[in-house]
Amino acid sequence: MRREPLINALIVVGLLAVPLWAYMADEPYVITLTTKVVILALAGVGLNLALGLGGLVSLGHAMFFGIGGYAAGILASHAQSYDPIMEWPFLIEGTQSMPVIWLLAIVVSALVALATGALSLRTSGVYFIMITLAFGQMFYYFTISWPAYGGEDGLSIYVRDHFPGLNTLDPIQFYGLCFVILLLALFVVARLARSGFGLALNAARQNEARVRAVGIEPYRLRLMAFIISGAITGLAGALYADLNRFVSPTMFSWQTSGEIMVFVILGGVARLFGPVAGAALFILLEEVLGGLSEYWHIYLGALLLIVVLFARGGLIGLLAGQGKGDDDD
Amino acid sequence: MTDAILDIRGISKSFGALKASDDVSLDLRAGEIHALIGPNGAGKSTLIAQIAGSLKPDTGEVWLEGRNVTLDGPVARAQAGLGRTFQISSLAMEDTVLQNAVLGALGARHRAPGLWRPVMKQADLRDTAMAALSEVGLDEFAHFRTADLSHGQRRQLEVAVALTLKPHVFLMDEPMAGLGADGSALLVNFLHGLKSRAPILLVEHDMDAVFQLADRISVLVYGRIIATGTPDEIRANSQVREAYLGEEDDA
Ligand SMILES: Nc1ncnc2c1ncn2[C@@H]1O[C@H](COP(=O)(O)OP(=O)(O)OP(=O)(O)O)[C@@H](O)[C@H]1O
Numbered sequence: 001m002r003r004e005p006l007i008n009a010l011i012v013v014g015l016l017a018v019p020l021w022a023y024m025a026d027e028p029y030v031i032t033l034t035t036k037v038v039i040l041a042l043a044g045v046g047l048n049l050a051l052g053l054g055g056l057v058s059l060g061h062a063m064f065f066g067i068g069g070y071a072a073g074i075l076a077s078h079a080q081s082y083d084p085i086m087e088w089p090f091l092i093e094g095t096q097s098m099p100v101i102w103l104l105a106i107v108v109s110a111l112v113a114l115a116t117g118a119l120s121l122r123t124s125g126v127y128f129i130m131i132t133l134a135f136g137q138m139f140y141y142f143t144i145s146w147p148a149y150g151g152e153d154g155l156s157i158y159v160r161d162h163f164p165g166l167n168t169l170d171p172i173q174f175y176g177l178c179f180v181i182l183l184l185a186l187f188v189v190a191r192l193a194r195s196g197f198g199l200a201l202n203a204a205r206q207n208e209a210r211v212r213a214v215g216i217e218p219y220r221l222r223l224m225a226f227i228i229s230g231a232i233t234g235l236a237g238a239l240y241a242d243l244n245r246f247v248s249p250t251m252f253s254w255q256t257s258g259e260i261m262v263f264v265i266l267g268g269v270a271r272l273f274g275p276v277a278g279a280a281l282f283i284l285l286e287e288v289l290g291g292l293s294e295y296w297h298i299y300l301g302a303l304l305l306i307v308v309l310f311a312r313g314g315l316i317g318l319l320a321g322q323g324k325g326d327d328d329d
Numbered sequence: 330m331t332d333a334i335l336d337i338r339g340i341s342k343s344f345g346a347l348k349a350s351d352d353v354s355l356d357l358r359a360g361e362i363h364a365l366i367g368p369n370g371a372g373k374s375t376l377i378a379q380i381a382g383s384l385k386p387d388t389g390e391v392w393l394e395g396r397n398v399t400l401d402g403p404v405a406r407a408q409a410g411l412g413r414t415f416q417i418s419s420l421a422m423e424d425t426v427l428q429n430a431v432l433g434a435l436g437a438r439h440r441a442p443g444l445w446r447p448v449m450k451q452a453d454l455r456d457t458a459m460a461a462l463s464e465v466g467l468d469e470f471a472h473f474r475t476a477d478l479s480h481g482q483r484r485q486l487e488v489a490v491a492l493t494l495k496p497h498v499f500l501m502d503e504p505m506a507g508l509g510a511d512g513s514a515l516l517v518n519f520l521h522g523l524k525s526r527a528p529i530l531l532v533e534h535d536m537d538a539v540f541q542l543a544d545r546i547s548v549l550v551y552g553r554i555i556a557t558g559t560p561d562e563i564r565a566n567s568q569v570r571e572a573y574l575g576e577e578d579d580a
């Protein structure tokens with residue numbers, strides 16, 4: 001039961017050691033790959049709050065990932081072309097400042113989560129899955145058919161956005177930034193999970209009637225969870241845009257939603273570090289199996305099947321055993 | 330009528346052709362245990378659900394402490410002072426016993442649960458929860474996973490969670506089921522003391538317990554209340570003997 005914190009610590013050490021080694025050995029590709037792991041893990045940490053703690057099977061989280069990505073892409077493209085976003089009633093210019101971009105990514109994702117969540121959370125089960133999927137697809141088709149920002153071709157960020165005091169073009173510095181953000185998000189989610197909100201949200205997942213009977217409305221808890229969840233995934237989208245220096249409608253596609261969910265399931269639903277372990281395993285498989293066969297997704301599918309059938313706690317559950325049911329937190 | 334804390338007025342509810350509640354009126358007064366008895370499928374749980382707000386009556390009204398709460402949902406009614414236990418244990422099974430009780434204490438605060446402070450470290454919630462658990466004799470099991478409790482212990486936990494709410498009215502749907510003779514005797518004692526804190530509408534199949542505890546008894550058959558009265562009146566009622574108690578005498 002106490003093994004999970006140790007495993008989490010080992011994962012953190014690994015996320016420090018691998019890029020450090022790559023830096024020494026002058027392997028920038030490995031640093032980039034680890035950065036990708038960290039950013040995708042962040043997207044999964046967002047989803048895990050809704051899915052793991054809240055039991056909300058959202059197949060629309062690509063929506064937030066894409067919003068974050070386009071927040072970065074659109075602001076940067078205006079800054080690059082010195083073309084203000086709007087001049088009236090007041091002047092808003094583009095920017096390449098990461099903190100501003102992140103803020104926008106978080107705020108817009110949260111607002112969209114509020115609007116879409118308020119509607120979709122009135123349903124449950126399969127209907128909830130379908131509605132979130134539909135919202136995601138709406139954004140996907142909208143960006144494809146929106147020529148102002150590249151349409152199907154997407155948008156390029158020619159020079160990576162800036163962060164005060166850092167050279168973000170240096171892979172190891174950009175990695176450090178992403179890593180710190182992931183740790184912060186994990187901290188926030190851990191606090192949420194242990195709070196009264198987390199207790200009630202998790203109880204509502206297990207037994208809705210119980211939560212109502214003590215005078216707490218599950219709908220509000222879930223909406224709050226969905227908003228915070230969307231905001232975190234949105235932030236990940238902004239970082240992902242800067243990693244690739246490119247955004248495209250693919251970020252909004254349902255395949256992206258599916259992949260984020262795969263990270264969570266592979267690593268362990270409702271486990272704090274589940275999405276981190278899942279994203280790492282996913283990227284590793286993509287690199288190793290992807291090199292061997294174009295059809296590596298078949299193997300991924302088989303692995304997923306095994307996890308869902310035999311190892312519900314995912315990778316973390318396999319390593320740490322049955323956690324949970326711990327009330328000294 | 331003025332001293333009725335809970336007042337159910339002419340409630341009817343049909344499921345298709347089945348009349349689960351047929352013009353049911355009953356009230357609950359301060360300091361009393363009002364038992365609701367009746368054969369399986371009589372509509373007792375359906376009535377409790379309508380009083381608790383999780384099921385809407387087709388017609389009729391529910392008044393709580395002089396307020397018409399018919400249109401309120403279960404959350405508003407819980408906040409207004411209704412504490413219920415479910416016939417089929419309705420708990421967060423993956424959580425610990427203490428966590429379930431703390432959830433109740435959290436709800437009793439009547440404000441949105443905090444997002445940041447660790448809930449299990451809040452002394453006031455823990456104290457309320459532990460006090461309720463020891464009242465029902467579950468304090469030693471506080472750190473058990475709820476799923477690992479026996480059936481009877483889950484019934485006790487249902488009662489403990491209701492206690493944490495400090496309700497003005499208790500609705501209890503078969504709290505003794507599965508408790509065994511010793512457990513039942515303890516709970517009978519406990520409920521007898523509890524009614525001075527808040528009146529109890531008690532659905533129960535255990536007739537010994539009912540006749541020991543109840544100040545008044547209502548008999549529900551096919552969704553209709555066929556009699557309401559003191560235990561002695563109910564025992565003497567020929568209609569009740571025929572429809573319900575008589576069967577037990579023969580058995
Ligand atoms: N949601 C529902 N839809 C259709 N029929 C229902 C529904 N809920 C209850 N019923 C029916 O209404 C009748 C009353 O059920 P209820 O559960 O209230 O009985 P009860 O008196 O609590 O019985 P028991 O002593 O077995 O708990 C039963 O015939 C039941 O099948």
Ligand SMILES: [Mg+2]
Nearest residue numbers: 373374375416
């Ligand atoms: Mg019943």
